[in-house]
Structures are given as structure tokens and as C-alpha cells.
Amino acid sequence: MSYQATNVSAYVGKKALVKNISLSTKPGVFSVILGPNGAGKSTMLKLLAGDLKPSSGTISLDQKPLGGIGYRERAKRRAILPQSSHVTFNFTAYDIVLMGRLPHDEPPSVSRPILKEIIKLTRTEYLMEQQFSTLSGGEKQRVQFARVLAQIWPTDDNRGHKYLLLDEPTSALDPLYQLEILKIARWLANEKGFGVLAILHDLNQAMSYADQVYLLKEGELNRSGPPNDVLDKETIRTVWGINTEILRRSADHSPVIVATL
Amino acid sequence: MINENAVKQVQFEKPGLLMILTICLVLTVLVNITIGSYGLSIGKILSILGAQAGLTLPWGYAPHEEGILLSIRMPRVVLGIFVGAALGISGAVLQALFRNPLAEPGLIGVSGGAALFAVAYIVFGFGFASGFMLPITAFAGGVCATVLIYLLSRNTVGDKVASMLLIGIAINAISMAGIGLFQFVSDDTQLRLLTFWMMGGFGSATWQGIMPSLLLVVVGLASLWRCAVPLNAYLLGIAEAGHLGVDTKKLTRIIILSVALIVGASVAVSGIISFVGLIVPHIVRQFSGPDHRLVIPASALLGAIVTLVADLAARTVVMPAELPIGLVCSAVGGPFFLWLLLSKNRGRA
Numbered sequence: 001m002s003y004q005a006t007n008v009s010a011y012v013g014k015k016a017l018v019k020n021i022s023l024s025t026k027p028g029v030f031s032v033i034l035g036p037n038g039a040g041k042s043t044m045l046k047l048l049a050g051d052l053k054p055s056s057g058t059i060s061l062d063q064k065p066l067g068g069i070g071y072r073e074r075a076k077r078r079a080i081l082p083q084s085s086h087v088t089f090n091f092t093a094y095d096i097v098l099m100g101r102l103p104h105d106e107p108p109s110v111s112r113p114i115l116k117e118i119i120k121l122t123r124t125e126y127l128m129e130q131q132f133s134t135l136s137g138g139e140k141q142r143v144q145f146a147r148v149l150a151q152i153w154p155t156d157d158n159r160g161h162k163y164l165l166l167d168e169p170t171s172a173l174d175p176l177y178q179l180e181i182l183k184i185a186r187w188l189a190n191e192k193g194f195g196v197l198a199i200l201h202d203l204n205q206a207m208s209y210a211d212q213v214y215l216l217k218e219g220e221l222n223r224s225g226p227p228n229d230v231l232d233k234e235t236i237r238t239v240w241g242i243n244t245e246i247l248r249r250s251a252d253h254s255p256v257i258v259a260t261l
Numbered sequence: 262m263i264n265e266n267a268v269k270q271v272q273f274e275k276p277g278l279l280m281i282l283t284i285c286l287v288l289t290v291l292v293n294i295t296i297g298s299y300g301l302s303i304g305k306i307l308s309i310l311g312a313q314a315g316l317t318l319p320w321g322y323a324p325h326e327e328g329i330l331l332s333i334r335m336p337r338v339v340l341g342i343f344v345g346a347a348l349g350i351s352g353a354v355l356q357a358l359f360r361n362p363l364a365e366p367g368l369i370g371v372s373g374g375a376a377l378f379a380v381a382y383i384v385f386g387f388g389f390a391s392g393f394m395l396p397i398t399a400f401a402g403g404v405c406a407t408v409l410i411y412l413l414s415r416n417t418v419g420d421k422v423a424s425m426l427l428i429g430i431a432i433n434a435i436s437m438a439g440i441g442l443f444q445f446v447s448d449d450t451q452l453r454l455l456t457f458w459m460m461g462g463f464g465s466a467t468w469q470g471i472m473p474s475l476l477l478v479v480v481g482l483a484s485l486w487r488c489a490v491p492l493n494a495y496l497l498g499i500a501e502a503g504h505l506g507v508d509t510k511k512l513t514r515i516i517i518l519s520v521a522l523i524v525g526a527s528v529a530v531s532g533i534i535s536f537v538g539l540i541v542p543h544i545v546r547q548f549s550g551p552d553h554r555l556v557i558p559a560s561a562l563l564g565a566i567v568t569l570v571a572d573l574a575a576r577t578v579v580m581p582a583e584l585p586i587g588l589v590c591s592a593v594g595g596p597f598f599l600w601l602l603l604s605k606n607r608g609r610a
Binding site: 049050051071072074075079080085086087089090095100102103151 | 490493500506546
């Protein structure tokens with residue numbers, strides 16, 4: 001069981017956005033895509049989401065080709081957190097979260113307790129009555145996160161594996177909520193068995209939270225594996241062109257990556 | 262994709278709005294059937310309608326008054342309601358689909374195409390004797406133009422919905438050129454007829470003439486009504502709506518074809534009535550908020566009200582002559598829209 005891209009390439013004209021990449025996210029695993037700007041990270045996410053058709057290769061959801069799964073069925077099994085959102089109309093934050101239940105075709109009495117649980121988990125209670133368009137970028141991101149959780153939340157009627165794709169989930173957040181969203185994602189993988197795949201830029205966050213990292217460079221998969229193995233000084237220099245030093249925390253000897261001048 | 266239960270489970274937070282609009286519509290209908298070159302009192306109207314249902318009411322009326330009400334005023338009002346509702350709903354769903362507040366039914370080519378075919382029919386003069394041929398030709402033109410735009414946009418790269426807007430502009434320009442050409446070669450009688458047709462009006466409404474259009478409008482409205490919930494997801498973004506399980510291609514197809522159907526059917530019997538489809542959803546959203554489960558029915562009601570008021574003005578301002586309703590709508594709608602835009606911006610600053 002996995003959400004899998006197998007040997008996918010995507011071309012626009014003759015330019016390759018991604019070349020022959022295979023990666024996957026499995027239930028209970030938190031995977032992270034890392035790479036410099038223009039490495040093809042967002043393209044990979046669009047391919048997985050089904051927004052972009054691969055020029056070659058296949059995308060499959062639990063061993064079935066994505067194209068063979070109906071839109072509603074896909075929506076119940078995987079959700080995608082967009083990088084930014086442009087909602088100009090006056091919906092309340094609660095309305096936005098409620099839209100996550102759209103694929104489930106259920107009365108509000110069924111949605112309400114699910115939403116309550118998610119709003120508590122994401123600590124967004126105080127935002128719910130406010131107009132979405134008046135929220136700050138970070139608050140919008142947290143409300144959208146609650147919406148995508150609502151979309152695939154496991155219930156008696158909706159069992160089976162769930163996958164969560166996060167496109168730079170921390171980009172608009174302050175340090176506290178960056179950690180918060182990563183902790184929730186980690187918890188969802190551990191406790192709820194979600195397969196989580198996130199694009200991140202912070203190498204230390206990947207080091208602390210990910211089970212598996214995929215390093216993309218110029219549209220190709222450079223390396224993949226557990227972050228401890230993959231994120232060494234040489235690889236970081238090759239992929240990002242920066243010199244780093246890897247320190248150890250005194251408490252648990254876990255690695256911390258620091259750029260050197 | 263289209264989620265019937267979600268539409269049924271609607272919990273209107275503002276049921277008052279629909280109630281008020283319904284009351285306004287009933288009042289507008291009453292005013293419209295009472296006032297005219299020949300005044301009918303409310304009592305007479307009640308008696309005539311009562312007699313139809315087998316009741317005898319105390320207010321007396323003359324046979325010709327029954328004729329005026331049942332054969333002239335009533336079909337005209339009913340047509341106004343359906344055309345107005347069709348234009349209002351079309352504007353509301355197209356603005357959501359294109360994520361563009363300036364979208365209106367004319368953009369998908371239906372008015373231009375209908376006008377081109379109608380003008381061609383008038384100029385080639387296949388005989389004015391058959392009253393049915395002109396609306397059928399116009400309807401065919403409207404639907405053809407929209408289908409053409411839809412098919413062309415499927416062959417473009419990138420954002421298909423945005424391409425559709427641009428292709429619509431091109432097809433409209435071509436239609437206008439064709440209309441201009443026909444106007445140039447037409448004689449005086451034809452020119453006068455096509456000018457009046459293009460400015461729109463309900464003057465020739467008879468039960469027989471409007472029935473096919475009413476049926477088409479009902480079919481189209483029923484399918485658009487069910488698009489409310491997926492259209493709410495569209496407000497998050499097209500990709501996001503797709504991720505939420507909305508089949509965006511299918512939704513686009515349903516909306517475009519339904520709008521072509523109802524606006525084509527409307528234009529066929531009443532000519533081109535501009536601005537109603539553009540303005541009505543804007544006014545509705547000021548009161549209803551963005552939820553399409555409320556915006557769609559409210560736009561239908563307000564569209565009907567606005568159209569009836571415009572028709573009332575069209576046939577009373579220069580009584581006993583009549584102004585074309587399209588002219589009234591543009592003359593009042595343009596300045597009103599400007600005011601709406603400017604007062605909104607002032608509020609924001």
C-alpha cells in the first residue's frame with residue numbers, strides 16, 4: 001500500500017521539469033521532498049495530485065493507477081495543502097474548513113463533530129468565526145490545513161489508507177506554528193497511520209521530523225533515504241552549493257546542520 | 262460530482278433574503294399586470310383569475326378585460342420572470358466558473374451567435390409569415406456559437422477556462438462583424454426589424470410562442486441549481502476544487518451548455534437584454550454573501566424582479582408606444598453599475 005510515482009517524467013515542450021523520478025509515501029511514514037528552487041519539487045506534487053499528467057511513467061494510489069480512480073474517491077483518500085490560497089469572497093474560516101467535507105456527501109450533523117475534533121487538534125478555534133479573507137497569511141495556512149485534514153479524516157464510513165500532500169506547509173508560519181504543523185503531521189503518521197509527503201526547505205526540520213527524504217536536483221532524484229544517512233556535508237554541497245557543519249545536540253546527540261561561511 | 266444531498270441539506274443562514282425577494286416579486290407581478298395602456302384593478306384581476314379556477318368573486322369585468330389579462334399581460338409577465346431568472350442565474354454561475362466578476366452570458370457567445378443568425382434570417386427574408394422560425398434560428402445560433410467556443414477552448418494549452426473567455430471575445434467580434442455586414446446590405450424594413458429585435462422586448466409574447474422557451478429554461482435552471490455546492494469549492498481555486506473531488510471538466514461542460522440553453526431560449530423570444538446577467542449577481546452578493554446555495558436562487562428572483570421593472574418602464578414611460586427593454590436595461594444598468602463600483606471602492610479606501 002502506497003501513494004507512488006514510478007519513473008515519472010514531465011516535459012513542457014522540450015524542457016524537462018522532472019526526469020525519471022520514482023518516489024512514494026507509505027502509510028505511517030512521513031516523507032519529505034527537499035531540493036533547491038527549480039529542482040522540480042512542486043511539479044512532483046502536481047503529478048502526484050493528478051493536476052499534471054506525466055509525459056511518461058505512472059502515478060498509483062494503493063496499487064491502482066490514479067487515472068482509474070474517480071474524483072470523489074480520490075478526494076476521500078488524499079488531500080493536498082496548497083502553498084497559498086486566494087479566496088477573496090467573504091467566507092468564514094469555519095465555512096472553509098467545512099468545505100473539506102464536500103466529497104463525503106453527508107448532513108451537517110455528521111460533519112460537525114469531525115470538524116470539532118480537527119479544529120481542536122489544529123488549535124484554530126479562535127479563528128473560526130472570522131472572515132477568511134481578513135486573516136493573516138499564516139492564519140490562512142492553518143485554516144487550510146484544518147480543511148485538508150477534514151477532507152480525509154478517518155471515520156467509520158471512510159476507512160482505508162489516507163495520504164496527505166503538503167506543499168511548503170511552513171512557508172507562511174512563525175516558528176511556533178512551523179513546529180506545531182510538523183508535530184501534527186508527525187503525529188498523523190504515527191498515530192493515525194497517514195502517509196504524509198511534504199515539501200520543505202528547512203534541512204533541520206527534515207532531519208528532525210522525516211522518516212524518509214528525497215533530494216531533488218535539476219529535475220532528477222539525487223539521493224533518497226533516512227535523513228541521517230542522506231543529509232551529509234558532501235551531499236548538501238553538491239545539491240545546494242553551500243558549506244555546512246553538522247553539530248550534535250548535547251541532550252540526545254541528534255544532528256543539527258549549520259551553514260559555515 | 263454534483264452532490265444532491267449537500268444541496269438538500271442547505272441550512273440557509275439568511276432565509277429572510279429569499280422571503281423578501283419572493284414578496285417583492287409577487288408585488289412586481291401585481292403592478293405589472295395592473296398597470297398599462299389599459300388599467301385593470303386588483304379586484305378585476307382576482308375575479309378573472311377566480312373564474313379560471315371556477316370561483317365567482319364579487320368584482321365584475323368585461324370580456325375584453327379577461328382577454329387583456331389572460332392573453333396579453335399574463336404571458337408577458339411569465340416570460341419576463343423566466344427570462345430574468347435565466348439571465349440572473351447565468352450571470353451568477355458564470356462569474357463563479359470564470360472566477361471573474363465581469364463574466365456575463367454574452368461572454369460565451371450566446372447573444373452574439375443568436376443575433377447573427379437572427380439577422381441573417383431577417384435579411385435573407387425566408388418569409389416573416391412563420392412566427393416560429395425567427396426564434397428557432399436565433400436559438401440555434403446562440404447554441405452553435407457557445408459550442409464552437411467550448412470546442413475551440415479544449416484545444417488550447419494551459420488554463421482552458423481563461424482561454425474560453427478570450428475565444429469568446431474573438432467569436433463575439435466575428436459575430437458583430439457579420440451583423441454589421443448584414444445591416445449594411447439590408448433594406449429599410451429589414452433594418453428596422455433587426456434593430457428592434459436586437460434591442461429586445463416582450464411585446465410579442467403569446468402562450469404558444471413562449472412555451473418552448475419556458476420548457477428549455479426550466480430544464481437548464483434545474484441543472485444549474487445543482488451546481489451550487491461544487492461552485493462554492495471553485496471559490497477556493499480550480500485546482501483545489503479538483504482536489505476536493507469536483508470533476509471540473511464535467512462541471513464546466515454542464516454549466517456552459519445549460520447557460521447556452523437557457524440564454525439561447527431567452528434571447529430567441531425576447532431579443533438581447535444586456536446588463537441583467539452582469540449586475541444582478543453583484544447586488545445579490547452584497548446581501549447574501551458568497552454561498553451559491555443562496556446566491557443562485559436569489560439571483561433568479563432578483564433577475565426576474567429587475568426584468569419585470571424594466572419591462573414596466575419600457576411599456577409605460579412613452580405610453581401608448583413602447584421602448585425596447587434592452588435599451589431601458591442598458592440606460593439604467595450602466596450608470597447603476599458605475600455607482601455600485603464607485604461606492605464599493607470608496608468603502609474600501
